[in-house]
Amino acid sequence: MLIDGINYRTIWFSEDGNTVEIIDQTRLPHTLVILRLQTSAQMVRAIQEMNVRGAPLIGAAAACGMVLAMQEATDDASMELAAQVLCASRPTAVNLRWAVERMLAALRPLSPELRPAAARSLAQVICDEDVALNRQIGRHGLALLRSHYEKVGRPLNILTHCNAGWLATVDWGTALAPIYAAFDAGIPLHVWVDETRPRNQGAALTAWELGKHGVPHTVIADNAGGHLMQHGQVDVVIVGADRVTSSGDVCNKIGTYLKALAAHDNHVPFYAAVPSPTIDWRIADGLREIPIEERGADEVAWVHGRTKDGELLSVHVLPEGSPAANPAFDVTPARLVTGIITEHGVSRPDQLRRIFP
């Protein structure tokens, strides 16, 4: 995507081929910083600290992490250990494990000296495939948004939660891919952006992306979406996902479930935009089977931003001595999901197997 006229992805190999470069998402929207990662340990840390985040992107990042690991040691034991450490860096999004397992499946049969080049090549494929999948999601989502637009006959109001834009992927995004496609196709629309506490990925990333693309949007507190739906101000909800079960349960950023309940209560269609690597075919019951990451209390207690003097810093928003809890994801049961937008088309949540034979 374009940032001030320059084409970016969120992750790429540097020209020397030995370094992975990423947009540091903890510094947005205030400054655009590119980080250079030279070791697999640096990649693990970048995933944990959420310098890169978003299920598809951390899948791609883990694949690139395996490339860095292969520059460090190519023997079987080292490779398996690097894979384990990358897989353990965050627990909820299934893309991470999917990417690492795909890398391992390709690398294991190879003799160690072939592994660095093969890893580099496959990681590039994984990154490029992500872009292609998201383009397809955008195409299918465009058709869906067009039909909703034709139904309402005025600019379409779309609500989204967290960031499932190009910053959450290698490029294009999942939930935002249909929005970019619809906007570029001339469908008049406006996006309600949940700020998405505690890390504010909506306010910091989604609003920034949409602004750079020129898409009309308004940031709201996470609390506001239900009220807007009650008053007919939301026509469609589209979110991304960190893991979708075979039965169509959608695990996504904490708070997604609340928006799905409100959408259901107000007859607003609720979609998750999901590339196939986000579907975990091995499990059906999202509430029982998906591990929910509990992140540090400091993410609730401290808010990062820009002072009026332009300084970037964090402020503490709790009383001294008050503890905080920070579950990072929740599960929206399939019964609340109108449809899943995939690269193969839009499916009812309980019929995913039909479009993925």
Added chain:
Amino acid sequence: MLIDGINYRTIWFSEDGNTVEIIDQTRLPHTLVILRLQTSAQMVRAIQEMNVRGAPLIGAAAACGMVLAMQEATDDASMELAAQVLCASRPTAVNLRWAVERMLAALRPLSPELRPAAARSLAQVICDEDVALNRQIGRHGLALLRSHYEKVGRPLNILTHCNAGWLATVDWGTALAPIYAAFDAGIPLHVWVDETRPRNQGAALTAWELGKHGVPHTVIADNAGGHLMQHGQVDVVIVGADRVTSSGDVCNKIGTYLKALAAHDNHVPFYAAVPSPTIDWRIADGLREIPIEERGADEVAWVHGRTKDGELLSVHVLPEGSPAANPAFDVTPARLVTGIITEHGVSRPDQLRRIFP
């Protein structure tokens, strides 16, 4: 209530009788600042800027504002104008209008020279009555919490949204009155405190209150409550209200509706604690008839807190150029409300008229 061993209310007349003093709630939890208000215009501003907030407290504050107005001019026209300006200071909570109308009803028949003393006397009654009503809410709520505690047989997990504690009233609180009463009665409990964006009244006020009283609590992002309910970690939800209709629709801080939906979906009882001045008997349909205040976008865009160096300041959390919207309240339909805790007892929402004959 006690702050570091000293007994406070949120609002009181200074010893000279000509000034109203308030705890400045925009400075909590970081500093305890007492503001002295000498004119009715200052009171209007304190209500608008939310130096005082909470439906019962802004009712009491408006009554005290009428006392200040009577020190400025006691003729009919001035009195009616002061009343109008106070009533218009915030639109959603009905307590404000209730208090001003009660003051007017008492003052109108009096000759102007009697009005200042009468206003002072009635405002004190309104403040004292608020404390008494909340004590009764605490008593009835205690019985309710005790029965829930006996059912679950382990420490009770209560979720609350925004601040409906003693800071939202003259003393004791509405939603927190039962919690204080239960805690003081030895019922083991723990409170999940929604931080309540955009103004963070949960994180800044409720957590501070509970901490000062020694009540175990944990602050969570507003997004987290649904997930906690899905996993059996919430036994009861109790919130306050800014206006309740005769049919039991509950208008309260934005985001309350989302928690009520989640409570309903997970069979968690959802209560609103409401003194009778918060009930608007003239209206039945909360969604259509209650005016919802739209506050400034800066409340979403700027977050106030304490830096690691101890400085109090605000940081901007949006990209440059991204707009924000800030509806301050929403309406929870009566069908999602298990019960209303009033000074007369606990009522089904659709049977309020039975306990208020």
